[in-house]
Every structure is written in structure tokens, then in C-alpha cells.
Amino acid sequence: MSSSIRFLMCAPDHYDVDYVINPWMEGNIHKSSRDRAVEQWQKLFHVLKEQAVVDLVQPQPGVPDMVFTANAGLVLGETVVLSRFFHKERQGEEPFFKQWFESKGYTVHELPKDLPFEGAGDALLDREGRWLWAGYGFRSELDSHPYLAKWLDIEVLSLRLMDERFYHLDTCFCPLSGGYLLYYPPAFDSYSNRLIEMRVPAEKRIAIKEADAVNFACNAVNIDSVVVMNKASDDLKARLTKLGFRVIETPLTEFLKAGGAAKCLTLRVTEPVREEVHASTPVESRAVRMEGHLLDSGLINRALDAIVENGGSFQVLNFSLGEQRQSTSSAEVKVTAPSRDVMEEIISQLIDLGAVPRPQEVCDVNMEPVHQAGVAPDDFYVTTIYPTEVRVNCEWVKVQNQRMDGAIAVTFNSGSPVARCKLLRDLEVGEHVIVGIEGIRTIRKTESREQRNKQEFSFMSAGVSSERRVELVVEQVAWELRQVRDQGGKVVVTAGPVVIHTGGGEHLSQLIRQGYVQALLGGNAIAVHDIEQNMMGTSLGVDMKRGVAVQGGHRHHLKVINTIRRYGSIAKAVEQGVLQSGVMYECVRNNVPFCLAGSIRDDGPLPDTEMDLIKAQTEYARLLQGADMILMLSSMLHSIGVGNMTAAGVKMVCVDINPAVVTKLSDRGSVESVGVVTDVGLFLSLLVQQLDKLTSPYHLVQV
Numbered sequence: 278m279s280s281s282i283r284f285l286m287c288a289p290d291h292y293d294v295d296y297v298i299n300p301w302m303e304g305n306i307h308k309s310s311r312d313r314a315v316e317q318w319q320k321l322f323h324v325l326k327e328q329a330v331v332d333l334v335q336p337q338p339g340v341p342d343m344v345f346t347a348n349a350g351l352v353l354g355e356t357v358v359l360s361r362f363f364h365k366e367r368q369g370e371e372p373f374f375k376q377w378f379e380s381k382g383y384t385v386h387e388l389p390k391d392l393p394f395e396g397a398g399d400a401l402l403d404r405e406g407r408w409l410w411a412g413y414g415f416r417s418e419l420d421s422h423p424y425l426a427k428w429l430d431i432e433v434l435s436l437r438l439m440d441e442r443f444y445h446l447d448t449c450f451c452p453l454s455g456g457y458l459l460y461y462p463p464a465f466d467s468y469s470n471r472l473i474e475m476r477v478p479a480e481k482r483i484a485i486k487e488a489d490a491v492n493f494a495c496n497a498v499n500i501d502s503v504v505v506m507n508k509a510s511d512d513l514k515a516r517l518t519k520l521g522f523r524v525i526e527t528p529l530t531e532f533l534k535a536g537g538a539a540k541c542l543t544l545r546v547t548e549p550v551r552e553e554v555h556a557s558t559p560v561e562s563r564a565v566r567m568e569g570h571l572l573d574s575g576l577i578n579r580a581l582d583a584i585v586e587n588g589g590s591f592q593v594l595n596f597s598l599g600e601q602r603q604s605t606s607s608a609e610v611k612v613t614a615p616s617r618d619v620m621e622e623i624i625s626q627l628i629d630l631g632a633v634p635r636p637q638e639v640c641d642v643n644m645e646p647v648h649q650a651g652v653a654p655d656d657f658y659v660t661t662i663y664p665t666e667v668r669v670n671c672e673w674v675k676v677q678n679q680r681m682d683g684a685i686a687v688t689f690n691s692g693s694p695v696a697r698c699k700l701l702r703d704l705e706v707g708e709h710v711i712v713g714i715e716g717i718r719t720i721r722k723t724e725s726r727e728q729r730n731k732q733e734f735s736f737m738s739a740g741v742s743s744e745r746r747v748e749l750v751v752e753q754v755a756w757e758l759r760q761v762r763d764q765g766g767k768v769v770v771t772a773g774p775v776v777i778h779t780g781g782g783e784h785l786s787q788l789i790r791q792g793y794v795q796a797l798l799g800g801n802a803i804a805v806h807d808i809e810q811n812m813m814g815t816s817l818g819v820d821m822k823r824g825v826a827v828q829g830g831h832r833h834h835l836k837v838i839n840t841i842r843r844y845g846s847i848a849k850a851v852e853q854g855v856l857q858s859g860v861m862y863e864c865v866r867n868n869v870p871f872c873l874a875g876s877i878r879d880d881g882p883l884p885d886t887e888m889d890l891i892k893a894q895t896e897y898a899r900l901l902q903g904a905d906m907i908l909m910l911s912s913m914l915h916s917i918g919v920g921n922m923t924a925a926g927v928k929m930v931c932v933d934i935n936p937a938v939v940t941k942l943s944d945r946g947s948v949e950s951v952g953v954v955t956d957v958g959l960f961l962s963l964l965v966q967q968l969d970k971l972t973s974p975y976h977l978v979q980v
């Protein structure tokens with residue numbers, strides 16, 4: 278017996294499953310047998326007494342889970358951090374444990390109220406004393422970890438628990454002597470698994486299977502080479518034995534009904550301090566401010582979800598709720614993250630939601646110079662579609678050429694800062710690029726409640742639009758097309774060949790003819806099929822009038838390509854009277870600029886097709902400049918390309934028969950996007966009809 282090692286236990290005099298605070302307790306209320314529990318507890322007690330000294334704390338009525346002394350607190354040397362239970366059902370245990378620690382002369386630290394931490398259930402010392410592993414996600418709050426580091430003067434490594442069956446760190450994680458680690462990897466998020474793998478070399482990691490995990494094999498008491506647990510598979514026993522451990526199984530099934538086993542029933546109260554280790558924690562906090570219809574628009578929920586889903590934690594420092602229907606709310610939220618990387622991920626998502634640093638907190642963004650043309654410094658800030666401002670010399674500077682997936686380059690024009698969105702490939706040596714997340718904000722319009730409700734009603738809400746919804750959207754799009762045209766605005770259309778196959782060609786032609794389209798973007802195919810249809814009456818060899826394949830029709834599109842190549846360009850073919858109708862014809866006739874971007878699968882291509890994709894992207898971006906509205910007609914490739922180049926504020930209408938495409942494009946988190954899942958030919962025909970109605974007074978009377 279190593280008499281220097283001591284454990285604290287609490288006899289199960291009052292043990293029972295009285296309530297449900299973890300998934301193991303569900304269905305087990307009053308289902309455990311007190312006699313069997315006593316017998317199992319006694320056995321564990323004797324096993325441990327052979328290895329160490331066991332102290333006892335007086336059991337108390339009314340707090341049945343007090344048997345789980347692992348949750349009394351966390352001990353290191355002469356210092357204890359007392360638990361603050363998450364569930365009120367267990368908070369009654371706190372004074373009894375506190376009393377016990379004080380009577381033994383420990384220095385007891387207590388966390389601020391409302392900051393839960395469940396002791397050695399959620400914090401496990403590396404058995405070599407090098408650092409402390411601390412869990413969070415269910416019972417203990419990430420914000421408690423910096424306190425542990427400070428009070429215990431030790432490095433704290435935060436691990437996020439993901440599976441509610443393994444709600445305490447000690448249910449799925451057990452550091453063993455010799456630097457070994459027994460654990461169940463799926464209980465943790467990927468960031469935590471990476472951290473574990475960085476600290477524990479592969480040959481020291483003993484990952485267990487789910488079957489062992491649910492028998493609480495990780496909930497083991499380790500004393501030198503002895504490992505005491507409820508139950509282990511033969512395989513696990515063999516693995517541990519081979520590494521020099523002696524496994525002692527002692528059944529604790531009655532305690533499993535409450536979600537605990539060997540380790541939970543004990544608290545090691547002698548943990549030697551290693552003089553050379555000192556406090557450190559990668560846990561970071563920062564405060565952000567949000568404003569707007571935080572509750573009505575669900576903005577605050579989205580922000581708090583983003584924090585938690587990414588492995589962070591939050592505290593709402595203050596919330597001022599707008600009192601009138603139209604007044605906005607504001608909130609200050611303290612965000613905590615287990616590391617700098619996680620913090621950056623969280624904050625960049627919050628920036629997208631319109632969060633800003635607290636006023637005056639940041640005076641300058643962080644910048645790093647470009648050393649290699651076309652390559653940004655690591656950790657560059659990736660831009661979004663939202664208008665963005667960056668803090669330079671204590672002032673907010675608006676970023677120009679806003680688009681997503683770029684970097685922000687800052688230059689000085691006779692002393693005054695200029696910030697610009699640039700594609701990586703356009704970065705030049707010597708330019709300064711913004712890195713990190715400091716001093717960046719995006720401006721989100723606060724729509725009024727009324728506006729928002731209207732938009733919610735007619736737009737988005739994802740998924741398949743019902744037929745009535747299609748009609749409603751068509752009405753609205755028609756109305757807006759009219760407005761844009763009458764105000765001399767700009768509508769850009771991206772279109773795929775499906776527009777032609779579904780018979781939409783004539784309607785699109787009409788839109789162009791009537792001045793509703795100011796630029797057309799697409800690929801080789803839309804032009805080829807449009808020209809095929811107008812020169813030969815077929816689309817990919819299918820007779821468009823009769824809907825049947827034409828003899829030899831599969832070569833039609835190649836013949837068409839050949840003809841256009843002979844004339845040198847689509848425009849020249851129009852001039853020569855070879856091409857006399859259709860979408861491309863109308864573009865040429867009405868001076869509507871178009872850009873056809875090439876791809877690997879293009880036949881021909883047409884002489885007009887731009888096969889240099891960098892040039893095509895540049896031309897797309899040029900034609901998109903100043904657009905008020907973009908109609909995306911059944912072309913995933915070109916529509917997504919266009920979506921990436923377009924800043925928020927431009928209305929996008931995406932029509933596709935495939936809901937996935939529509940969702941991808943309309944779900945830009947902006948109210949300006951409309952998704953319509955329908956046949957594009959049908960959509961265009963309805964649109965043209967509706968525009969006719971708007972134009973002809975007689976029709977208006979008739980409806």
C-alpha cells in the first residue's frame with residue numbers, strides 16, 4: 278500500500294436515482310437496488326484500500342449523488358477548486374464538500390456564481406503532473422478554465438465534449454501513469470482530438486471502442502500500474518496488460534444507472550505539485566457588440582449558436598432590448614474560446630453577422646506584407662459579400678470592390694488609407710494584407726420589422742417553392758424588372774443551356790428585345806444550343822417543335838459551331854444574315870454585351886468563347902459592375918461563379934429545377950436573394966406573361 282496516496286469516498290447510505298440529469302439516469306428513477314449498491318461500493322472501497330488510504334465524507338440525506346466524490350472539487354497540492362454544480366439537483370452537496378476540505382486544511386477556491394465547474398469529474402491531471410486536462414461542453418463552463426490555471430498554477434488544456442452520454446471528462450478520458458492515455462476519441466470534437474494527439478504520442482494513446490466506453494472503461498482509478506474499473510473487454514484487458522498495467526474489474530452496475538462508475542466514486546486528494554510547471558492557458562476571451570433587431574430577426578440566436586457550435590462559450594455582458602416594435606436592441610457578448618484558432622473562426626463568423634469590437638477597443642487592423650506575388654500571408658482575413666470596414670489609424674475605412682473569398686489589401690494614397698478586396702492571384706509584392714480578425718466589421722442593414730416579415734413571406738425559407746409561391750415570386754420579379762428598366766438600371770442574366778432545352782429561349786429573347794437585360798453571362802453551351810435551335814430548329818438534335826430526335830441531329834450542334842467559326846464570330850454571323858433569331862441574335866442586335874466562359878467539356882468552342890478562365894472571370898466581374906439585379910437561370914457553374922463575385926445588396930433571383938442549386942445560391946444569409954425551384958422554361962414564360970400584363974392596361978382590366 279502506498280500510504281502517501283489518499284482518496285476520498287462517500288458511502289452510498291442515501292444513494293438512489295432520484296432525478297434525471299444525464300442520459301444514463303433516464304428510465305432508471307428508483308430502479309437501483311440499495312443493497313446491491315452498498316455491496317458494489319464496499320467492494321470498490323476494499324480494492325482501493327489495498328492500494329491507498331481512503332478517507333470518508335459523511336453522506337447526507339437529500340443529495341443522493343454525493344457518492345460521486347469526484348465531483349467534490351479539484352485538488353492539486355494543498356489547493357482545492359470547489360465544484361459549482363451545473364444542475365440545481367446537486368448544488369446541495371457543495372457546502373458539505375467545502376466543509377470537509379476546510380477541515381483538512383486545504384485552501385479552498387470558489388468560482389464566481391453562475392460559472393459551473395464539476396471538479397475532478399471534468400478536470401484530470403496528467404499522471405506525470407505536467408498539465409491539467411479540462412473538459413467543457415456539458416457541465417463545466419470553458420470560462421472556468423482560466424481560473425483553474427491561475428489558482429492551481431498549471432497549464433490547462435481544454436477539451437470539448439460532444440456526446441451527451443460522456444458528459445463528464447472522466448467518463449471518456451483517463452490519463453494513466455507513464456504518460457499513457459485511455460480514452461474514447463468520438464466523445465470529443467476534432468479540435469480536441471488534435472490537441473490530444475499533439476500532447477500524447479501515438480504509442481501512448483489507448484483508444485477504446487464504444488462497447489468498452491459504454492461500460493465506463495475510461496472511468497477508471499489508476500494507482501501506479503493498477504487500473505480499477507467496472508468492466509473491460511478481453512481485448513482491452515490484453516492491451517493494458519501488455520503495456521504493464523494490472524486491470525482490476527469490480528462491478529458497479531448500480532452506479533452506472535446514475536451515470537457513474539469507479540472514478541466518479543472517488544476523488545484523489547493527494548496530487549503532488551510539480552514545482553517547475555506554471556499557469557498557462559490558451560483560453561481567450563474578447564467582447565463584441567451587436568445591434569439590430571436582435572431578437573426578432575434571430576440574429577442573437579445565430580450569433581450565440583455560432584459561438585457554441587464552434588467550440589466556444591459566451592457570457593452576455595448586457596442586453597438592452599428595444600422597447601418599441603421598430604426600435605433596435607443592442608448586446609455586448611463576451612466570447613471565450615479554447616484557443617486563438619477557434620477564437621478567430623468564431624469572431625470571423627460573428628463579423629459576418631455584424632458584430633463589432635467594443636468602441637475604441639481597436640485602433641488598427643493587423644497587416645502583413647505580401648512577399649510573393651499572388652500569395653497572401655497565412656492567416657489572411659477572408660472577405661465576405663457584406664460591405665466591410667476596417668480600422669486603420671483609429672478610423673473605419675470602407676473596403677472597395679467588395680466580394681467574397683478575397684483578401685483585403687491596404688495601401689496609402691498620399692497618407693490616407695485605401696482598403697481594397699483583391700483576389701489572391703492579384704496580390705502584389707509590398708502590398709499589406711489584413712490578417713487575423715482585429716478591427717474588422719461588416720455592415721448589415723437593419724431592415725425594419727415590416728420589411729423583414731414581407732421578405733420572409735415571399736422569399737427564401739429554402740426548400741421547394743410551391744406553385745403558388747412561384748407565381749408570387751414571378752409577380753415580384755416582374756415588378757422589379759420593370760422598375761429597374763424604367764429607372765435605367767442594370768439587370769445581368771446568367772443562363773445555362775437548359776433555358777434552351779426547356780423552351781425558354783424565345784422568352785429570354787423577348788426580355789432582351791424589350792430592354793430588360795443589360796448583360797448576358799454563360800458558357801459555350803447556351804450559345805451553341807440557342808444558335809442550333811434558331812438555325813436548325815433542334816436543340817441537341819431534338820426537334821423543338823415536335824419533341825422528337827431528328828435523323829443525324831446529334832451532329833447539328835457541331836455544324837452550327839463550324840458555321841459560326843467560318844464567319845469569325847456570332848456578331849459577324851448576325852451581320853451576314855446567317856443567324857436571324859434567338860438569344861444571341863438579340864444580344865448582338867440590341868448591343869447587350871455578353872461573355873461566354875469556356876470549360877473543359879466545350880465542343881468547338883465558338884470563336885466568342887473565352888477559354889482563358891482568368892480573363893473570363895475578369896470580364897464577368899466587369900459586366901457585373903453596377904448590377905441592380907441578377908437573374909440566374911439554370912446554370913450552377915456560372916451562377917455560383919457570379920455569386921462569388923457579387924457583393925451583398927444586389928438582388929439575385931436563382932431559378933433551377935434542382936433545389937440544391939437554389940439553396941446554395943439563395944442562402945447567402947441576405948434578404949436580397951430569392952430562390953425558385955421550378956422549370957426554367959416555365960418560369961420565363963410566366964415572367965414574360967406577367968410583364969405583358971404590367972405593360973398592357975387592357976389586360977389589367979381583364980384580370
Ligand code: ARG
Nearest residue numbers: 299345347398445535537541
Ligand atoms: N448522477 C451524477 C451526475 O450526473 C453522476 C456523476 C458521475 N460523476 C462523474 N465524475 N462522472 O452528476
